[in-house]
Amino acid sequence: xxxxxxxxxxxxxxxxxxxxxxxxxxxxxxxxxxxxxxxxxxxxxxxxxxxxxxxxxxxxxxxxxxxxxxxxxxxxxxxxxxxxxxxxxxxxxxxxxxxxxxxxxxxxxxxxxxxxxxxxxxxxxxxxxxxxxxxxxxxxxxxxxxxxxxxxxxxxxxxxxxxxxxxxxxxxxxxxxxxxxxxxxxxxxxxxxxxxxxxxxxxxxxxxxxxxxxxxxxxxxxxxxxxxxxxxxxxxxxxxxxxxxxxxxxxxxxxxxxxxxxxxxx
Numbered sequence: 147x148x149x150x151x152x153x154x155x156x157x158x159x160x161x162x163x164x165x166x167x168x169x170x171x172x173x174x175x176x177x178x179x180x181x182x183x184x185x186x187x188x189x190x191x192x193x194x195x196x197x198x199x200x201x202x203x204x205x206x207x208x209x210x211x212x213x214x215x216x217x218x219x220x221x222x223x224x225x226x227x228x229x230x231x232x233x234x235x236x237x238x239x240x241x242x243x244x245x246x247x248x249x250x251x252x253x254x255x256x257x258x259x260x261x262x263x264x265x266x267x268x269x270x271x272x273x274x275x276x277x278x279x280x281x282x283x284x285x286x287x288x289x290x291x292x293x294x295x296x297x298x299x300x301x302x303x304x305x306x307x308x309x310x311x312x313x314x315x316x317x318x319x320x321x322x323x324x325x326x327x328x329x330x331x332x333x334x335x336x337x338x339x340x341x342x343x344x345x346x347x348x349x350x351x352x353x354x355x356x357x358x359x360x361x362x363x364x365x366x367x368x369x370x371x372x373x374x375x376x377x378x379x380x381x382x383x384x385x386x387x388x389x390x391x392x393x394x395x396x397x398x399x400x401x402x403x404x405x406x407x408x409x410x411x412x
Contacts, residue, residue: 218286225281225291228328233279241272242393248276251388254284256355257324262387263357264364266331270396273359274328280357281326289323296330299342312342316349324355331361331370340371344379351382358383363391 238248243265250256251263263280265273281291294302306312319325327343335343350356362369364384368376401407 221285221288221290222282225285226293227278227281227291228274228293229278230282231275231278232282236272236275236279240397241276242267243272243276243390247388247390251280251390252283254280254287254289256388257284257289260352260355260386262355262383264360264383264387264389265358265392266360266363266389267392268394268396269332269361270398271392271394272397273392277326277328277357277359281324284324290321291324291326292319292322293326293328294346295328296335296339296343299327299346300336300339303338303342303345312345316345319346320349320354322354324357325350326357326359328359329361330358330367333370335371337372340375340379343371344375347379347382352386356383364389 233252238245241248256263263277265276267273278293281293284291302315303312306315325346327346330343347356358364360367364380364387367380370376371379398407
């Protein structure tokens with residue numbers, strides 16, 4: 147064999163060797179084995195889920211929910227509700243209040259219009275329960291509520307009379323969206339309580355809503371408080387007020403006489 151032929155054969159062997167190495171490397175590069183990572187489709191799916199619900203958004207939602215719960219707790223505590231009664235344990239079909247009236251009051255649209263609500267009737271016919279349930283509904287709707295008995299207003303007057311700060315105290319109360327005065331008419335009203343009630347109604351007139359529950363119709367308030375104060379108070383209270391009169395026997399007395407007021411002994 148001539149030197150030229152030997153050189154040509156050497157070149158052919160080198161090209162064949164390089165081709166074998168290239169095929170081996172290509173096979174190794176694209177082979178799928180245990181050492182390879184997850185398939186591309188899996189990575190894309192995971193990334194898609196993460197994109198749909200980013201962690202910062204979930205944290206923000208949880209934070210807002212926590213703040214809402216805390217604010218609701220604060221509003222309910224500041225309202226000073228006496229028992230915690232709501233419409234969850236209210237029997238609307240047993241009440242003498244017309245169903246349409248109940249639904250309209252529950253909507254709280256009258257609070258937005260700064261109108262008042264007076265509910266009056268015999269003892270035990272659901273007046274306090276209904277007004278407290280309205281207050282609880284208002285708190286759950288994001289409104290602020292303040293609850294008083296009429297004697298609470300008398301104590302307020304006495305507490306602030308010394309430094310003549312009753313006007314400032316009432317201004318703070320009237321910041322509430324709804325003010326409830328419960329259970330008027332069972333007993334004669336003291337002069338301080340009558341003054342406090344008048345001052346509250348006057349401060350809230352056409353600015354905030356007041357809900358009042360009473361055994362007496364407001365037109366009879368002059369029977370339990372000085373006539374001059376009663377007249378001025380009722381004039382402002384009823385000007386923009388919805389008045390509902392309850393009727394029937396006492397729910398409490400009915401349950402007591404039928405044995406439903408207690409849990410029976412075994």
